Amino acid sequence: MAVILDGKELAKKKREELKEKILKLKEKSGIIPGLAIVRVGNNSASETYVHNKLKACQEVGINALEKHFLGMESEEEIISAIEQYNQDENIDGIIVQSPLPDNYNENYVASKVLGAKDADGFGIENLGYLLSNQEHVLAATPKGILNLLDAYQIPLEGKHVVIVGRSVIVGRPMAIMCLNRHATVTMCHSKTDNLAKYTKEADILISAVGKPYFIDDEMVKDGAVLIDVGMNRVDGKWFGDITPRAQEKASFYTPVPGGVGPMTVVTLLENVYELSLKRERKDR
Ligand code: GUN
Secondary structure (H helix, E strand, C coil): EEEEEEEHHHHHHHHHHHHHHHHHHHHHHCCEEEEEEECCCCCHHHHHHHHHHHHHHHHCCCEEEEEEEEECHHHHHHHHHHHHHHHHHCCEEEEEEECCCCCCCCCHHHHHCHHHHHHHCHHEEEHHHHHCCCCCCHHHHHHHHHHHHHHHCCCCCCCEEEEEEECCCCHHHHHHHHEEECCEEEECCCCCHHHHHHHCCCCEEEEECCCCCCCCCCHCCCCEEECCCCCEEECCEEECCCCCHHHCCCCCCCCCCCCCCHHHHHHHHHHHHHHHHHHHHCCC
């Protein structure tokens, strides 16, 4: 019988723990962690994600604000807002919600966030630390996945982790984090020939493809751990990358929704809290 990795429940517990820590920080030092979210354009998924992040921040006691640009402003205007937040003592973390509309150079705009305020953890500086096995702020989705595996005492050491998807937000940092935890890692992507050959070998299969029901039962090994990062909306309903038939073959799997998504949000909040401790230590 496959066991569900209940990200929703674990995230709730972690939010409660975090709320306590934030209260204590405020009592001790008067510091309230602050997050600024920059959103550009009207991508509807981004609107939902940002809404969820703001709501979760409010619940744990993080001061969060959203700066929304319609998408007609110049890159300089957006960068100027980011630079203002870089200087703002009360802002500990900044995120630029991806994707930006095509008329902006997203990498350039996002690179203006100071490394010390990079709450997403996938800026150049933090990715560099990760690559050299000195982990500072870690990208929220992969770190949330590791926290979920840890909570269910699923070891990584010596295991074969196969990751499908090579994005900077999920696949790439996920691979390095697993490597740093002594897993053997295979990276697959849209150009991989004979994908099933690799996915069938996975002890832990992580799919971040973004195609509904892309991974079916004949692509997974009996007893594998299946991690589904896919959030695919079809006719108003959410579908993951992995089929229910494949989930039946697993030892553990994450549901969609209620698996990776809530873990990503709470891990982002934990990152903001960690960054606010830098303010307390006067270390930024
Ligand atoms: N777009 C999709 N996921 C994310 C995320 O975790 N952070 C940001 N900034 N943008 C995203």
